[in-house]
Amino acid sequence: MHVPDGYLDAATTAGTAAVAAAGVALALRGARRELDERTAPMAGLTAAFVFAVQMMNFPVAYGTSGHLIGGALTAVLVGPWTAVLCMTVVLLVQALVFADGGLTAVGTNVTLMGLVAVGVGYGAFRLLRAVLPAGRTGLLAAAGVGAFLSVPVAALVFVGLFGLGGVADVSLGSVAVAMGGVHLLIGLGEAAITVAVLGAVLAVRPDLVRGARHLQRATALAPRSETAGRPAAPAAPAPVEAR
Amino acid sequence: MGAGHGHGAGLAAMYVPGASPVHRLEPHTKLVAVLAFALVVVLTPVHAGWAPWAYAGFLSLLLGVAAVAGIRPGRLLRGLVVEVPFVFFALLLPVVSRGPRTEVLGLSLSESGLAAGGSILAKATLSVLAATLLAATTDPRALLRGLDRLRLPAVLVQILTFMIRYADVVGGELRRMKVARESRGFRARRVGALKVLGPAAGSLFIRSYERGERVHLAMLSRGYTGRLPTGPVAVVGPRSWAAALSLPLAAAAVLGAGSLLG
Structure with a gap:
C-alpha cells in the first residue's frame, strides 16, 4: 500500500505533500476538540495501537492472511481528526524508521491513507449511521461499509494520481480495474477485521467508542446498575484542575 | 508476526549502535541530507539513456556512506524487504504499458514501460537504501529531536x-497475547479465527487507551504543560552541515554530469 519514491513525478508529489500538510494542520486543530488537552499522550498511544495492530495477521481465506490498515476503525474509535493524526504519525515512523514508503512520498501516503481513507471511511460511517437503525448492529454495519469503501477508494485515488503524474504510459482503465479489483478484496478483509475489533470494544467499553456516543446517551436515560460495577469512572474534569 | 510489514522486532531493531562519523552527525542534518538525496534520485529523468549510469553512481555513493558508517551490506539488504510488493508492480509495467514494443525473451514488451519499470525499481531501491542507512545510524529518539529542530508542529x-x-510496550502486549493464545493451541487458519483475534485487538485498544489516560494524568502531576522540556540545542557549524550534505551534493553532481555528458 505504501507508495515508494519515484512512482509519481515531482509536481504530483509536491501537490500531494501540500494537500497532506493542509489536512494535517486542520486535523491538529480538530483533534483538540476530540481529546481536549490530552491530545498528545492519547493520540500517541492510539497511534502505537494502530502500529501494533498492523503487525497482527488476520486469516482472510485459506492460506492467505491480511492485516488491518485501520483508518476507518481508528476514526470510529477516537474520532476522524485524531485518526488522521494517528495515521500520519504511523506513516512517518514507517517511512523514517522502516523505509516503508518513500521519504519524498510521505505526503502522498498521508494523503491516501490518512486523509482519503479516514475521510471516506468516516464519511460513509456517518452517512450510514444516520440512515441505519440506531443500535449495535447498525453501528457495526456502518463501520464495516466505511472500512470496506475506504480501501478501494484510496486505491482509485492513487490510480488517479498515477494518471496525473505517473512515470509510465499505461492505459489508466486497466490499472484502475486491476488496482480496484485487488483492493475490493483487501477492503472486504479490512471490513471484517474492523467489525470484529469494534464489536469487541463495544462489548467491553462502549464509552470508549467515539462513534457510538449517541448510543451512550440513549442508554443513560434509563437508570440501571450497569455502570455501577465498573471501577471509578475516568476522571474527565480532573486534569483541568490539576493544571 | 511481522509478515504484514516486517516490523516484528520493534522500533529499536533498525538502529545499529555505533560511533562512526555518520552516527555522530546531528539528526536534523542527516534528515535533510537523506531527503535531499531522495529528491535528487526522484528528479533523475526516466527516459534518459544515461540514467542507469546515474543510478550506479548513486548506489556507489550510498555504499560509500555505509562503509564509513560501518553498516554491513546484509543489513542494507534486509531493509529492502519492504520493497517486495512494488517489485511486482514494476515488473508488470512493461507488459501493460503502451507505445512501441520490443521482443525480450519471446515476450512483447513496451519500450517505455521497460524504462519506467526499471527506473521505478531503481529509484525505490535507492531511496529505501538511503532511508535504511538513516534508520541504522540514528536512534529513533534522535530522529524525533531532528524533526523538532526542523520545525515539525510541536x-x-x-x-x-x-x-x-x-x-x-503495546507491541509487547500484543506478543504476550499471541504467546498466550498459541500456548492454548490456537492457530489462526480460517475466517472463524476473527472471533478470537478481533477481541484480542479490541482489548489491545482498550489497554492502549487506558494506558494513555494513565500516562497523561501521571505527566500532569509531574508538571506537564503540553511541551516536553529539551536541553539546550547544540549549535551546528557549517562543517557538520557540509559533512551531512556531501551525500546529496555528490548525488546532484552525478545528476548534473549525466545531463551534461549524456
Whole structure:
C-alpha cells in the first residue's frame, strides 16, 4: 500500500505533500476538540495501537492472511481528526524508521491513507449511521461499509494520481480495474477485521467508542446498575484542575 | 508476526549502535541530507539513456556512506524487504504499458514501460537504501529531536514521541497475547479465527487507551504543560552541515554530469 519514491513525478508529489500538510494542520486543530488537552499522550498511544495492530495477521481465506490498515476503525474509535493524526504519525515512523514508503512520498501516503481513507471511511460511517437503525448492529454495519469503501477508494485515488503524474504510459482503465479489483478484496478483509475489533470494544467499553456516543446517551436515560460495577469512572474534569 | 510489514522486532531493531562519523552527525542534518538525496534520485529523468549510469553512481555513493558508517551490506539488504510488493508492480509495467514494443525473451514488451519499470525499481531501491542507512545510524529518539529542530508542529512531534516511547510496550502486549493464545493451541487458519483475534485487538485498544489516560494524568502531576522540556540545542557549524550534505551534493553532481555528458 505504501507508495515508494519515484512512482509519481515531482509536481504530483509536491501537490500531494501540500494537500497532506493542509489536512494535517486542520486535523491538529480538530483533534483538540476530540481529546481536549490530552491530545498528545492519547493520540500517541492510539497511534502505537494502530502500529501494533498492523503487525497482527488476520486469516482472510485459506492460506492467505491480511492485516488491518485501520483508518476507518481508528476514526470510529477516537474520532476522524485524531485518526488522521494517528495515521500520519504511523506513516512517518514507517517511512523514517522502516523505509516503508518513500521519504519524498510521505505526503502522498498521508494523503491516501490518512486523509482519503479516514475521510471516506468516516464519511460513509456517518452517512450510514444516520440512515441505519440506531443500535449495535447498525453501528457495526456502518463501520464495516466505511472500512470496506475506504480501501478501494484510496486505491482509485492513487490510480488517479498515477494518471496525473505517473512515470509510465499505461492505459489508466486497466490499472484502475486491476488496482480496484485487488483492493475490493483487501477492503472486504479490512471490513471484517474492523467489525470484529469494534464489536469487541463495544462489548467491553462502549464509552470508549467515539462513534457510538449517541448510543451512550440513549442508554443513560434509563437508570440501571450497569455502570455501577465498573471501577471509578475516568476522571474527565480532573486534569483541568490539576493544571 | 511481522509478515504484514516486517516490523516484528520493534522500533529499536533498525538502529545499529555505533560511533562512526555518520552516527555522530546531528539528526536534523542527516534528515535533510537523506531527503535531499531522495529528491535528487526522484528528479533523475526516466527516459534518459544515461540514467542507469546515474543510478550506479548513486548506489556507489550510498555504499560509500555505509562503509564509513560501518553498516554491513546484509543489513542494507534486509531493509529492502519492504520493497517486495512494488517489485511486482514494476515488473508488470512493461507488459501493460503502451507505445512501441520490443521482443525480450519471446515476450512483447513496451519500450517505455521497460524504462519506467526499471527506473521505478531503481529509484525505490535507492531511496529505501538511503532511508535504511538513516534508520541504522540514528536512534529513533534522535530522529524525533531532528524533526523538532526542523520545525515539525510541536503537537505532532509529541504524538510521535509518545508513539515511539510506547510502541514497544503495546507491541509487547500484543506478543504476550499471541504467546498466550498459541500456548492454548490456537492457530489462526480460517475466517472463524476473527472471533478470537478481533477481541484480542479490541482489548489491545482498550489497554492502549487506558494506558494513555494513565500516562497523561501521571505527566500532569509531574508538571506537564503540553511541551516536553529539551536541553539546550547544540549549535551546528557549517562543517557538520557540509559533512551531512556531501551525500546529496555528490548525488546532484552525478545528476548534473549525466545531463551534461549524456
